Amino acid sequence: MYLDMELLRFTTAGSVDDGKSTLIGRLLYDSKSIFEDQLEAVKNVSNQKGDHYLDLALFTDGLRSERQQGITIDVAYRYFYTPKHKFIIADTPGHIQYTRNMVTGASTANAAVILVDARNGITEQTLRHYYIAYLLGIKSIIVCINKMDLVNYSSEPYFLIQEEIIRISQKLPVANLIFIPISALKGDNVVKPSANTPWYSGQTLMQTLEAIPIYNHSHRGPLRVPVQYVIRPMLDEFHDYRGYAGRIESGTIRKGDKVMIMPSYMLSEVTSVHLGENFLEEAYAPLSVALTLKDDLDLDRGCFICQPEQLPQTSSILEVMICWFNMIPMKLNQLYTIRQSTWEAKCKIIAQHYKINFHTLSEENSQEELKMNEIGRFTLKTSRPMVFDKYSQIRSTGSFILIDDNTNETIGAGMIQ
Amino acid sequence: MGEYKALFTIKMNHLRELEAEAIYIIREVAAQFERPVILFSGGKDSIVVVHLAYKAFWPAPLPFPLLHIDTGHNFHETIEYRDALVKKTGVRLIVGSVQETIDNGKVKEETGYNASRNVLQTVTLLETIEEYKIDAAIGGGRRDEEKARAKERVFSHRDEFGQWDPKNQRPELWNIFNGKKHLGEHFRVFPISNWTELDVWQYIYYERIEMPSLYFTHKRKVFCRDGVWLAYAPFMKLKPDERVEEREVRCRTIGDITCTGLSLSKASSLEDIISEIASSRVTERGSRWDDKRSDAAMEDRKREGYF
Numbered sequence: 001m002y003l004d005m006e007l008l009r010f011t012t013a014g015s016v017d018d019g020k021s022t023l024i025g026r027l028l029y030d031s032k033s034i035f036e037d038q039l040e041a042v043k044n045v046s047n048q049k050g051d052h053y054l055d056l057a058l059f060t061d062g063l064r065s066e067r068q069q070g071i072t073i074d075v076a077y078r079y080f081y082t083p084k085h086k087f088i089i090a091d092t093p094g095h096i097q098y099t100r101n102m103v104t105g106a107s108t109a110n111a112a113v114i115l116v117d118a119r120n121g122i123t124e125q126t127l128r129h130y131y132i133a134y135l136l137g138i139k140s141i142i143v144c145i146n147k148m149d150l151v152n153y154s155s156e157p158y159f160l161i162q163e164e165i166i167r168i169s170q171k172l173p174v175a176n177l178i179f180i181p182i183s184a185l186k187g188d189n190v191v192k193p194s195a196n197t198p199w200y201s202g203q204t205l206m207q208t209l210e211a212i213p214i215y216n217h218s219h220r221g222p223l224r225v226p227v228q229y230v231i232r233p234m235l236d237e238f239h240d241y242r243g244y245a246g247r248i249e250s251g252t253i254r255k256g257d258k259v260m261i262m263p264s265y266m267l268s269e270v271t272s273v274h275l276g277e278n279f280l281e282e283a284y285a286p287l288s289v290a291l292t293l294k295d296d297l298d299l300d301r302g303c304f305i306c307q308p309e310q311l312p313q314t315s316s317i318l319e320v321m322i323c324w325f326n327m328i329p330m331k332l333n334q335l336y337t338i339r340q341s342t343w344e345a346k347c348k349i350i351a352q353h354y355k356i357n358f359h360t361l362s363e364e365n366s367q368e369e370l371k372m373n374e375i376g377r378f379t380l381k382t383s384r385p386m387v388f389d390k391y392s393q394i395r396s397t398g399s400f401i402l403i404d405d406n407t408n409e410t411i412g413a414g415m416i417q
Numbered sequence: 418m419g420e421y422k423a424l425f426t427i428k429m430n431h432l433r434e435l436e437a438e439a440i441y442i443i444r445e446v447a448a449q450f451e452r453p454v455i456l457f458s459g460g461k462d463s464i465v466v467v468h469l470a471y472k473a474f475w476p477a478p479l480p481f482p483l484l485h486i487d488t489g490h491n492f493h494e495t496i497e498y499r500d501a502l503v504k505k506t507g508v509r510l511i512v513g514s515v516q517e518t519i520d521n522g523k524v525k526e527e528t529g530y531n532a533s534r535n536v537l538q539t540v541t542l543l544e545t546i547e548e549y550k551i552d553a554a555i556g557g558g559r560r561d562e563e564k565a566r567a568k569e570r571v572f573s574h575r576d577e578f579g580q581w582d583p584k585n586q587r588p589e590l591w592n593i594f595n596g597k598k599h600l601g602e603h604f605r606v607f608p609i610s611n612w613t614e615l616d617v618w619q620y621i622y623y624e625r626i627e628m629p630s631l632y633f634t635h636k637r638k639v640f641c642r643d644g645v646w647l648a649y650a651p652f653m654k655l656k657p658d659e660r661v662e663e664r665e666v667r668c669r670t671i672g673d674i675t676c677t678g679l680s681l682s683k684a685s686s687l688e689d690i691i692s693e694i695a696s697s698r699v700t701e702r703g704s705r706w707d708d709k710r711s712d713a714a715m716e717d718r719k720r721e722g723y724f
Contacts, residue, residue, distance in 0.1 A: 003619055007431040074583060076567040077560045079613045086431040088611055100588050107590040228444045233477035241476060247441045247592070276472030278425040287427065288440035288473070301448055325588055339593055342448070399591050408597035410587045 005081065008212055011090040011105035011138075013129040014115030019146050023115060023184035024078055024091055025056025030191035031206065033080035056184070075101045085210055099373040100325040102132050103413060107399070111140040111212050113205070118145050118157040118181070122164050128358045130168060135321060135375065135415065137392060140176040140212050144205060149183040153196040168361065176213070180205055219284035222310035223251030223259070224389070224397050226341040227303045231290055243274075243290035244299060249341070249396035251307070252284040253291070260308040261299055262387045267308065269294040302343040304387050304397070312389050312397055316382045319417045321375060322349070326404065326411035329369040336411070338382060340400035345386070347402070351379040380414070391415035432620050439466075439608040440473045441592060442571055446553050446606050447473075447480050449596040453553040453606075454511065456542075457483040459495035459629065460671040462557025464502075465617055466608060468626050470555075471506065482509035484554065486542050488534040488673045489516040492648070495671060498629040513545035530642075530654050533675040539723045543579040546603060553596065553604045561613045571610050577601035579722030614669075615694050622687040631668045634685050639664050645678040 014020040027033075046055045078089040090105030106112060112133040116126050133141050143165055145158045162179045169177055180189055181197050182205060188194035191206045203211070231243035253259075257270045272292045273280045283289045291305065306312060324330050330349060338347040354363040355376040363377070370376050391398030402412035427433060443466075446453045455470060457463045470479055485499060503510045515534050518541045519526050527533060546554065560567045570586050572594040587595055596604055609617070621628060638649040640659045647653075649661045653675065666679040667690075684690045 003430065003432065003623065004428070005431040007434045074568045074586065077611065078567065079561045079611070081613075081615070086613075086616070104588045104590050108592075228441070229448045231474055231477050235476065235478075238476045243476075245444050245473070247437060274475075275425075275427070276475045281426045283427065284429075286434060286437050288437040288444070290475075337597075339595070341593070396591060399593070401590060401593050401595065403595055403597060408595070408599065410590075410595045413588070413590045 005084060005086045006214060007086050007088065008111065008209065008214060009088040009090065009109045010111040010113055010209065010212075011092055011102070011109040011133075012113045012115070013092055013102050013105075013133075014146075015117070015123055015125040018115040018117050019057075019184045020091065020115050021057035022055075023113075023144065023146065023182070023190065024089060026184045026187055026190045027089075027206065028078065028080055029056060030187060031080050031082065075105050082206070082210055087209065099128065099132075100323065102129060103136065103323050106132055106136040106138055107413070109136075109138055110214055111142060111209070112138045113142045113144055115144050115146050116161055118147050118151045118161070121157065121161055124358050126165075127168070127361055130165065131172065131356065131358065131361055131375075132323075134172045134174055135323075137395065137415075139174060140178070141174050142178045142180065142205065142208055144184075145179065145181045146184055148181045148188060148197065149186050153181075153188075153194075155181075155197075155199045158200070172361070178202070178208055180208065218250050218286065218394075219248075219252050221250035221285070221394060222312075222389075223253055223257075223305070223307045224249045224312065224394060225251075225253065225289075225291065225305040226343070226396070227299060227301055227305065228342050229301060230299070241292070242296070243292055244305065245288070245290045246305070246342070247288040248283060248285045250285050250394045252282055253289075253305075254282040258308060259293070259305050260311065261297060262304040262306055262312060263314055263385060264298075264303070266295075266297050266299075268297060304341075304343075312387050312394075314385050314387050316385045318380045318382070318386065318388070320378055320380050320400075320414045321417060322370065322378055322380075322402070322412050322414045323375045324370045324372055324412050326409065327372055328411075329371045330412065331369065335405065337403040337405055338380075338386075338400050339403060340386065340388065341396055343386065346383040348381050349378050350381050353377040353379070377417070388416050390417065432616065432623055435609070435612055435616060436469065436472075436620065438592075438611065439469045442594065442606065442608040443470050443473045443555065445572075445594050445596070446555055449594070450553040450604070452549065452551050453481045453555060454484040454549070454551050455479075455481060456554050456556045457485045457499065457510075458557070458672065459485070459491075459499050460557065461617055461621065461628065461632065462559065462609060464626065464628065465612075465620060466555060466557045467502065467506075467508075468624060469608060479506060479508045481555075482511050484511045484513065484545060484549075484551070486513045486538050486545070487515060488538060489514070490534055490650070490652070490674045492631055492668075492671065492674055492677075494629050494631045511545065511549060513541045515541045517541075518544065530656055531675075532654070533673060535673050535676050536723075538673075539579075539721055543722050546579065551603060552598070553606055555606045555608060557609060558605075558607045559612050559614075559617075560607075560610050569607065569610070571607055572596050573605045573607065574598065575603050575605060575722065579603070581605075581720050581722070583720070615691070618687065618691050618694055622691060628687075629671070631671055632690065634665050634667045634683050636663055637666050637679070638662070639666055639679060646681065648674055648677070648679060650674050 076091045080087050092101040092105040114129045145161050151157050158181045181200050182189045189204045225246045225248050227244050227246050229245045271294050273283045275289050333348050355366045357364040389397040398416045400414045401410050404411045515537050524537045524540050570589050638661050639646050640661050667682045684693045
């Protein structure tokens with residue numbers, strides 16, 4: 001019945017024409033995740049366009065304008081299974097103006113698959129993708145050197161690309177860095193091992209994905225439960241009930257645990273932990289639960305339930321990395337809304353330190369304003385003190401978005417350093 | 418709060434992770450919006466959403482009403498299930514009637530053999546959203562259902578005309594959902610975006626959720642149109658070569674009776690359904706007439722404000 005599968009989320013990135021949609025089409029097709037009616041629909045469109053072979057990219061290009069232009073516009077999510085895993089792919093476009101989508105896809109991913117065209121080698125886009133995966137804290141990066149069929153399966157481009165990325169990783173290290181020579185179009189080393197690359201003894205992409213450590217040790221970290229909503233039933237039966245609903249972002253919690261509420265530093269004790277009607281022995285990240293406490297405290301959305309021994313930091317001045325999403329560049333000292341987890345306040349960016357140059361991956365001292373798709377380091381000031389952790393320690397309490405108060409759009413994303 | 422009875426231990430797997438994500442999203446709606454509803458169609462996805470919402474707020478009752486857009490062309494089993502659910506949970510039910518929209522002359526009923534009220538639903542839905550000043554409508558849409566849905570956000574913005582602009586969607590990072598909007602705009606929210614059909618049935622099995630009888634095999638009067646088995650109802654027009662016969666069928670999706678294809682199946686239990694889906698070669702929407710109209714049929718309807 002496949003009831004106990006592990007969930008792996010990964011993101012895919014590549015430049016235009018690197019064959020990303022084809023690769024995903026290939027993964028789905030060879031893992032038998034394409035259904036007959038989908039295949040039929042794609043065959044029809046492929047025939048109409050006069051293609052000589054089945055255009056696997058059509059499985060993923062969802063919007064009509066994408067199918068017409070042959071490019072992917074927006075992040076699309078895909079799903080497939082192997083007996084022990086459920087996979088969620090965040091398929092992100094390679095177009096330069098859509099780089100914000102890679103940040104979006106990477107923000108929830110356990111792994112990143114980066115495509116490089118064997119003929120072109122490393123481009124600025126490859127550096128950008130590597131950097132974003134690194135910055136967003138992705139532990140496993142799989143570099144697929146694609147279109148091996150077009151270089152006659154020669155090992156030379158593969159090793160050149162590998163060497164160059166290893167050099168970059170010395171400055172920007174990731175825990176798990178893997179290189180695979182593939183042809184998404186022909187299927188080499190995607191799901192089936194290839195006879196065309198005898199010089200490669202590693203695993204196929206599918207085998208690699210199945211073996212990715214999910215690094216979900218967040219239940220061992222310090223306790224962080226951001227209060228989302230207060231449940232007050234107004235029923236005779238539950239007259240005094242007050243439940244604090246939230247997702248455990250880090251740590252484990254049990255009945256009887258001593259907790260400290262931030263930012264008020266009030267102490268209390270957990271009297272029950274439940275998920276719906278089921279009272280739990282213990283609960284841990286990433287479960288969404290409700291807690292009841294011994295004391296009647298003034299505790300609302302935006303508060304954090306923590307352990308007194310392992311408290312988060314509190315400050316209204318933060319050192320952050322920001323990725324900008326909006327056509328209108330960032331303005332220093334302008335008022336924005338900041339949202340971190342369930343907490344919200346106003347903020348200003350008060351100092352700019354550097355911007356990332358994607359040609360060299362160096363920190364560039366620039367006072368030019370941060371434009372769309374750029375990333376830089378800043379000092380930010382919030383209207384009220386923020387309770388936070390460093391992004392590298394706890395993702396959820398170390399990340400935030402910036403919202404424009406006039407348009408309500410999400411205009412930037414940040415990570416606390 | 419009474420004493421602790423039997424304590425449960427939770428084993429983490431993909432279903433528990435999807436459940437935790439969905440409950441988080443539903444609670445975000447309660448926290449960020451003033452007048453949310455759950456769109457209830459009587460199908461498995463909306464039943465799962467109601468179940469998740471119940472878990473999210475227990476012991477409090479559901480903090481939002483159900484909204485059913487009634488085409489008037491329902492399976493009677495759907496209405497019976499809906500009414501029983503309302504009675505059991507005490508939740509408030511709002512019904513938007515497509516018949517009324519037609520009677521008021523706002524839309525014109527389709528004619529011909531493939532006449533369906535499926536497209537007309539959008540008008541009734543948008544009218545009801547305006548009438549009740551609904552600012553968030555929680556739906557059971559899943560990204561694996563259809564290509565256009567694969568690009569939809571969890572918090573999906575709709576302008577004051579109810580339209581979806583797929584090229585200008587707000588980026589969604591981590592678990593931070595931005596539901597800020599101007600007056601007159603609303604959001605569609607999809608807590609089970611990341612679930613597949615298989616996940617939904619596994620979860621139903623896991624949680625022992627009671628399902629409408631339509632999903633299990635039963636004898637029904639049906640006829641075959643262009644390779645799709647449709648349920649026969651007296652208001653449906655048959656082509657000369659179509660014959661009504663009795664077959665053992667079940668629904669894989671439940672929608673308007675005029676466009677819901679049935680599959681010939683002997684699956685009589687949740688276990689049977691799960692193994693049927695795990696080995697299935699056709700998607701659940703493969704038998705939906707509404708999607709077959711053109712390659713971009715779903716995208717067009719969604720842009721205009723469809724579910």
